Amino acid sequence: MRTFIYLLIGILFGITMFKSEAASWFRIYEMFQMQSFHMYGIIGSAVGLGVVITYLIKRFKIKSAYGEEIKFIPKNKSVSRYLFGGxxxxxxWALAGACPGPMFTLVGAGFAPILIVIVFAVLGTFLYGIVRDKLPH
Structure with a gap:
């Protein structure tokens, strides 16, 4: 039953991404050209909502859907790793015209060429997993 609920949430997320034009290559292009606030507004709203939800989880010790405690593990705050990764x-993102969430939204909307991007994103993630321990911290 949980898998079905997760599927419905994913479909709702995809519809929201598509209808808000967050999966639109044109909107992403506008953002990188500094021609429109649209995507910055969506991203800013998501970051703001994430901050509020994280605060509420910590403040009220909200548990996961499985009843487990949600733990926030501090990360290494090395500027160079975030700069390089960013x-x-x-x-x-600029070359593909999509980040991970919208890539799957675009598949669901019928844009088959994005499958090439997904294949290489998965390959890149796999390669990162192989070299991760060898990278500077």
Missing amino acids: IIFGLG
Whole structure:
């Protein structure tokens, strides 16, 4: 039953992404050209909502759907790793015209060429898993 609920949530997320034009290559292009606030508004709203939800989870000790405690593990805050990772992510986003969420939304909307991007995103994730321990911290 949970799998069905997760599927419905994913479909709702995809519809929201598509209808809000967050999966639109044109909207992403506008954002990178600094021509429109549309995508910055969506991203800013998501970040703001994430901050509020994280605060509420910590404040009220909200448990996961499985009844387990949700733990927030502090991360290494090395500026260079986030700068380098952000540049790679941004270049991929600009070249593909989609970040991970909208990639799957575009498949669901019938844009088959995005499957090439998904294949290489999965390949890149796999390669990162192989070299992760060898990268500087």
